[in-house]
Amino acid sequence: MVLTGEMMAPVVRKAKAPVRVRPAAKPELPLGQILRGDCIEEMRKLPTGSIDMIFADPPYNLQLGGDLFRPEGGRVDAVDNDWDKFDTFAAYDRFTREWMTEAQRILKPDGSMWVIGSYHNIFRVGATLQDLGFWILNDIVWRKANPMPNFRGTRFTNAHETLIWASRDEKSKYTFNYRAMKTLNDELQMRSDWVIPICGGQERLKRGGTKAHPTQKPEALLYRILLACTNPGDVVLDPFFGTGTTGAVAKRLGREWIGCERDPIYCEVAEERIEAALPLDESGLKTMQSPKSQPRVAFGTLVETGYIQVGAVIMDKARKHRATVRADGSLLTGDHTGSIHKVGASLQNAPSCNGWTYWHIETKDGLKPLDSLRQTYLLATEP
Amino acid sequence: MVLTGEMMAPVVRKAKAPVRVRPAAKPELPLGQILRGDCIEEMRKLPTGSIDMIFADPPYNLQLGGDLFRPEGGRVDAVDNDWDKFDTFAAYDRFTREWMTEAQRILKPDGSMWVIGSYHNIFRVGATLQDLGFWILNDIVWRKANPMPNFRGTRFTNAHETLIWASRDEKSKYTFNYRAMKTLNDELQMRSDWVIPICGGQERLKRGGTKAHPTQKPEALLYRILLACTNPGDVVLDPFFGTGTTGAVAKRLGREWIGCERDPIYCEVAEERIEAALPLDESGLKTMQSPKSQPRVAFGTLVETGYIQVGAVIMDKARKHRATVRADGSLLTGDHTGSIHKVGASLQNAPSCNGWTYWHIETKDGLKPLDSLRQTYLLATEP
DNA sequence: TGCGTACATGAATCAGAGG
DNA sequence: GCCTCTGATTCATGTACGC
Numbered sequence: 154m155v156l157t158g159e160m161m162a163p164v165v166r167k168a169k170a171p172v173r174v175r176p177a178a179k180p181e182l183p184l185g186q187i188l189r190g191d192c193i194e195e196m197r198k199l200p201t202g203s204i205d206m207i208f209a210d211p212p213y214n215l216q217l218g219g220d221l222f223r224p225e226g227g228r229v230d231a232v233d234n235d236w237d238k239f240d241t242f243a244a245y246d247r248f249t250r251e252w253m254t255e256a257q258r259i260l261k262p263d264g265s266m267w268v269i270g271s272y273h274n275i276f277r278v279g280a281t282l283q284d285l286g287f288w289i290l291n292d293i294v295w296r297k298a299n300p301m302p303n304f305r306g307t308r309f310t311n312a313h314e315t316l317i318w319a320s321r322d323e324k325s326k327y328t329f330n331y332r333a334m335k336t337l338n339d340e341l342q343m344r345s346d347w348v349i350p351i352c353g354g355q356e357r358l359k360r361g362g363t364k365a366h367p368t369q370k371p372e373a374l375l376y377r378i379l380l381a382c383t384n385p386g387d388v389v390l391d392p393f394f395g396t397g398t399t400g401a402v403a404k405r406l407g408r409e410w411i412g413c414e415r416d417p418i419y420c421e422v423a424e425e426r427i428e429a430a431l432p433l434d435e436s437g438l439k440t441m442q443s444p445k446s447q448p449r450v451a452f453g454t455l456v457e458t459g460y461i462q463v464g465a466v467i468m469d470k471a472r473k474h475r476a477t478v479r480a481d482g483s484l485l486t487g488d489h490t491g492s493i494h495k496v497g498a499s500l501q502n503a504p505s506c507n508g509w510t511y512w513h514i515e516t517k518d519g520l521k522p523l524d525s526l527r528q529t530y531l532l533a534t535e536p
Numbered sequence: 537m538v539l540t541g542e543m544m545a546p547v548v549r550k551a552k553a554p555v556r557v558r559p560a561a562k563p564e565l566p567l568g569q570i571l572r573g574d575c576i577e578e579m580r581k582l583p584t585g586s587i588d589m590i591f592a593d594p595p596y597n598l599q600l601g602g603d604l605f606r607p608e609g610g611r612v613d614a615v616d617n618d619w620d621k622f623d624t625f626a627a628y629d630r631f632t633r634e635w636m637t638e639a640q641r642i643l644k645p646d647g648s649m650w651v652i653g654s655y656h657n658i659f660r661v662g663a664t665l666q667d668l669g670f671w672i673l674n675d676i677v678w679r680k681a682n683p684m685p686n687f688r689g690t691r692f693t694n695a696h697e698t699l700i701w702a703s704r705d706e707k708s709k710y711t712f713n714y715r716a717m718k719t720l721n722d723e724l725q726m727r728s729d730w731v732i733p734i735c736g737g738q739e740r741l742k743r744g745g746t747k748a749h750p751t752q753k754p755e756a757l758l759y760r761i762l763l764a765c766t767n768p769g770d771v772v773l774d775p776f777f778g779t780g781t782t783g784a785v786a787k788r789l790g791r792e793w794i795g796c797e798r799d800p801i802y803c804e805v806a807e808e809r810i811e812a813a814l815p816l817d818e819s820g821l822k823t824m825q826s827p828k829s830q831p832r833v834a835f836g837t838l839v840e841t842g843y844i845q846v847g848a849v850i851m852d853k854a855r856k857h858r859a860t861v862r863a864d865g866s867l868l869t870g871d872h873t874g875s876i877h878k879v880g881a882s883l884q885n886a887p888s889c890n891g892w893t894y895w896h897i898e899t900k901d902g903l904k905p906l907d908s909l910r911q912t913y914l915l916a917t918e919p
Numbered sequence: 920t921g922c923g924t925a926c927a928t929g930a931a932t933c934a935g936a937g938g
Numbered sequence: 939g940c941c942t943c944t945g946a947t948t949c950a951t952g953t954a955c956g957c
Contacts, residue, residue, distance in 0.1 A: 242666055272675040272700070276666065279659025283625055289932080291692045292655035294677045296729050298917040303725060306714040309674045309764075312727035315698075317655070326935085331689040331947090333864035337836030340875050342686060342948070344695035346679050346729070350841065350917045373840040380864060381692075406863060433863060437846040440864035441873065443689065444946065445934085451944095494945060503609045507945050599932045606928090607947040615930050656932060680929090685948040688933035693949080697930075734929055737952055751930050 182388060184409045187400075187420050192392035192413035196255035204259045204411075205328070205387035207266040208378060208399050210370060211249070213274040242277065249281045252392060257285055259390070260321045265290065265328070267378055269316045269370070279317050287319040290327065291345050295374060298350040318382070327382070333440035334381050343381070349373045358396050358422055365422045366396045375402040383408050385438055397423025401430040407438050450527050452493050452508070453482030460526050467512045470520060474500045476512070484512075493523065565771060567792045570783075570803050575775035575796035579638035587642045587794075588711070588770035590649040591761060591782050593753060594635070595620040596657045597628045606687055615750045619798075625660065632657075632664045635775055640668055642773070643704045648673070648711070650761055651700050652753070658698045670702040673710065674728050678757060681733040701765065710765070717764050726764070732756045741779050741805055748805045749779045758785040766791050780806025784813040833910050835876050835891065836865030843913050844906075850895045853903060857883045859895070867895075876906065 181200055188195040256266060266287065270278050282289065293316040300312040320327040334343035349371055356372060358365040375398050383389060385407040391399035394412030396419055403410035404427055414420050455461045461478060468475045476484040476496055484496045491499070493508025501511075509527060513520040564583055571578040598620055604612040622628040639649060649670065653661050665672065676699040683695040703710040717726035732754055739755060741748040758781050766772060768790040774782035777795030779802055786793035787810055797803050838844045844861060851858045859867040859879055867879040874882070876891025884894075892910060896903040 242663075272662070272672050275675075276659045276662025276700075279655070280663040283659065289655050291694065292658075292698070293692065294679070294696055294729065296677070296679075300727070306725070307712060309676065309701075309717070310725045310727045311674065313677055313729050315675070317659075318692075323932090329690060330864075333866075334692070335689075336875055337834060337840070337865045339834040339836070339865075340877065341834075342689070342693045344683070344693045346677065346696050348837075356842075372842075373837075376840045433846045436860065436868065437862050439862055439868070441866045449936090449944085492944080494943085501609070504605060505609075505945075507947085509945070596930055597932090598930060600930095601932070604931060604933060605947090608926095610927080612931070612933095613928075620930085654930060654932095656930085680950095682929080682950040684929045684931070685950090686931080686933065687947055688931095689947050690933045691931095694931065733951080736929070736950095740929090740952095747929090 182409075183411055184388065185400075185404075185411075187394055187397070187412040187414055187423060189414065189417065189420055191415055193252050193255055195413045196252070196259055196390075196392060199259045199390075199411075201258050202261050203388070204390045205261055205264050206379075206383050206389045207256050207260060207264070208375065208389060208391050209252075209256070209266065209268045210368070210391075210393050210395065211252070211268065211270065211274070211278070212393065213245070213270070245274065246277055246281060249278055250285070253281055253285055253287075256390075256392065257287065257321055262321060262324075263326045263328070265318060265320045265325065265382055267316055267318050267382070269295070269314055271311070271314050275315045275317070282317060282319050286322050288321075288323040288325065290318045290320055290329075292317050294346040296346055296348045298348055299353075300351065316378075328384060328387075330381055330384075330440060330443075332443040334377075336441040337377070337380070347374070347377065349377075358426060360418065360422060366419060369396055370398045372398055372402050375399055376406070379403060379406050379408055380440065385435075394423060395419050397427050400427045404430045404432055407432060407435070447531065450530060451482065452523070455523075455526055455530060456480070456482045458530070460530050461514065461523075465514065467514050467523065468520070469497075469500075469511055470513055470522075472520075565792075566794055567771065568783075568787075568794075570777055570780070570795040570797055570806060572797065572800065572803055574798055576635050576638055578796045579635070579642055579773075579775060582642045582773075582794075584641050585644050586771070587773045588644055588647050589762075589766050589772045590639050590643060590647070591758065591772060591774050592635075592639065592649065592651045593751070593774070593776045593778065594632070594651065594653070594657070594661070595622070595776075596654050596751075597622045598654075598656050604687065612684075612687070613750075617750060628657065629660055629664060632661055633668070636664055636668055636670075639773075639775065640670065640704060645704060645707075646709045646711070648701060648703045648708065648765055650765070651702075652678070652697055653700075654694070654697050658700070662700050665700060665702050669705050671704075671706040671708065672700060672702045673712075674701045675699070676701060677729040679729055679731045681731055682736075683734065699761075701761075711767060711770075713764055713767075717760075720760070720763070730757070730760065732760075735781075741809060743801065743805060749802060752779050753781045755781055755785050758782055759789070762786060762789050762791055777806060778802050780810050783810045787813045833913060834865070835906065838906075838909055838913055839863070839865045841913070843909055844897065848897065850897050850906065851903070852880075852883075852894055853896055853905075855903075 182203055260266065268278050295314045295316060297312050300310055303310045337343065352369045352371040358369060379389065379402055386409065388409045388411065389399060389403050390411045392413045394414035397412060400410045400412050400423060412423065414423065456463060456478060463478055463480045465478045466475055467478060474486065476486045479485055483490055484493055486496060489496045489499045493512055494506050497506035497508045497511040509524040510522050512523045514523065565586055598615055600614050604614065606612060643649065651661050678697045678699060680695050683693055686693045720726065735752045735754040741752060762772065762785055769792065771792045771794065772782060772786050773794045775796045777797035780795060783793045783795055783806060795806065797806065839846060839861060846861055846863050848861045849858055850861065857869065859869045862868055866873055867876055869879060872879045872882045876895055877889050880889035880891045880894040881887065892907040893905050895906045897906065
């Protein structure tokens with residue numbers, strides 16, 4: 154907004170810095186590294202409460218690598234399907250519980266975790282999350298813009314995968330960049346169903362002419378997740394790093410990353426890829442902020458600094474109610490006195506009221522909400 | 537890493553032929569009746585292997601906190617019914633296991649079951665299904681065309697619910713009317729994500745001026761399910777009948793139905809409703825067939841997918857105003873930040889602006905409006 | 920009757936700082 | 939931990955009502 158002469162205030166006071174300080178170096182964390190080994194063992198080496206966000210794309214090798222999840226020495230008769238199934242699910246649950254327990258330990262109290270899966274494993278993943286005390290915040294549907302058709306025509310085309318977003322526990326004050334998501338979605342709230350193309354074309358990593366990894370995730374998916382749930386400088390860990398999509402996007406978005414990966418080929422591919430990824434410069438990384446994260450400005454400050462005059466008359470949008478501004482930033486009407494919020498609520502007979510948007514002031518360009526005065530003040534006082 | 541359905545199903549099973557002889561009368565079954573009582577007890581009275589399909593809409597176990605108010609002051613009428621309250625996840629699991637065990641018993645060997653839920657319960661539901669030996673065929677996402685927003689801006693808008701379709705066991709030759717689904721979807725394979733509006737308007741049943749049931753499902757949802765997975769004359773059971781959407785649609789589609797419901801008011805409403813239900817006429821059919829979603833593309837999507845770079849400079853046609861693209865799809869100029877539409881409007885001092893046509897990007901063929909980029913994106917990602 | 924505006928509402932795990 | 943206060947926050951429909 155543009156300042157008019159009479160709105161320009163004589164005294165400019167500096168507001169509290171809105172940007173959170175970039176965390177100091179974390180020498181105890183292997184930032185920007187791929188930990189080559191089993192993720193459970195590798196996570197055990199990381200300090201408790203040190204990770205801001207985890208993105209996990211766990212394997213589900215029930216048929217191909219069944220031995221991975223079976224108890225020691227268990228050779229299962231293929232005929233005994235019931236036992237096989239039960240045993241396999243139980244083993245998968247144990248595996249899930251193990252890596253998630255470590256993940257929960259290394260997460261900061263306000264950290265959150267994303268897990269992606271399909272109907273083969275996502276229900277077990279979700280139930281285990283809940284059993285461990287993670288608090289589910291959303292399930293997100295990645296709706297594939299161009300899925301593989303069902304060639305045999307025996308089922309519905311499997312056109313989506315499911316992601317679960319959960320905070321470390323019910324009390325966590327998780328990060329959610331609401332305003333950035335709303336902006337990203339053309340000024341509509343971002344929904345729980347995301348339409349994103351599958352990974353292909355130039356983005357799809359090849360090795361010897363064939364795809365380097367069977368389930369490489371699109372960078373657009375990680376982009377949205379990291380933008381939504383982390384801040385620049387945050388530490389993101391991916392226990393099933395694969396070809397390093399998480400690392401590449403984290404680097405691009407100015408987030409720190411750590412990966413775990415057992416397969417040396419994947420590690421090699423990932424390292425080359427992340428090496429080539431270019432970080433965005435800082436101005437591009439700035440995103441739209443919610444007022445929540447902006448420095449608070451008291452109405453009284455605007456009075457003190459002359460942005461609004463003592464004795465000024467303010468009114469609601471319909472000009473039905475009027476109030477006079479007093480020296481301490483309280484309002485006076487016929488029947489009520491109090492803060493801009495209190496008086497607004499009383500007049501409307503409402504449980505609460507945001508006085509910043511309820512009250513307006515007359516200008517030569519018409520009525521303007523107090524909030525626009527506040528924005529003017531913020532713009533003038535920010536570094 | 538996730539396996540595809542084919543990889544998970546080593547045994548190739550043929551789906552049941554879509555045409556089937558209408559079964560003889562089933563005098564032992566209480567067809568067209570609502571069994572008034574607890575569904576577990578009522579199902580125990582039904583013969584083993586007698587039901588073709590089950591649709592279940594069990595309690596979600598929402599675990600809501602205090603009141604939630606809308607921004608304009610109204611209070612959200614939440615689901616606070618006793619039937620949705622469970623003490624612990626374990627209690628919910630026991631309940632789930634109990635009703636599903638009976639459901640599995642009364643299903644025919646080639647029968648299948650649908651269960652609907654949200655992230656609060658669906659993971660437990662899915663895991664229990666698998667534990668009991670049900671074989672998951674698809675998870676289906678009901679993408680709500682008009683969900684309730686997230687009023688507090690704390691999470692992603694919860695815009696979908698999940699349905700699981702599972703056969704009684706791995707060997708079941710389940711019914712899937714592939715052709716009917718493809719026809720319903722304009723000659724494209726029916727996908728696993730369905731766009732259907734929530735139940736409202738005339739369809740929403742009222743009792744004494746207010747909604748008769750807090751969670752009435754849209755008939756369009758049941759229509760698609762019954763059309764896909766049953767044949768005329770099949771017996772459909774709904775253990776959580778509520779206001780009888782399943783019965784009403786079954787009647788319209790010439791399927792037999794049985795319901796279980798404890799609440800006498802719901803029973804009464806359902807009976808009246810089904811009594812009034814008529815065989816589907818062509819016009820009614822038409823309105824329910826809109827499976828395709830609008831291809832709406834947000835500017836942020838182009839940023840995420842790399843169609844436009846973060847840091848790119850865009851300008852109006854006259855090259856008078858320039859702006860830089862940031863990571864969340866917002867624009868940055870000297871004086872303004874915001875969406876392409878908002879910044880465009882501010883610069884022109886206009887109440888609104890179509891950013892897609894206002895902003896241009898420099899290419900080797902000269903300036904091109906953002907809208908042409910959007911068209912390129914749509915061409916590349918549309919089926 | 921028709922149009923434009925105002926209002927109601929839907930399965931919701933919906934705040935955070937300061938005293 | 940509890941209580942108080944500030945103040946942030948909504949999309950798509952359908953219906954009702956006024957002109």
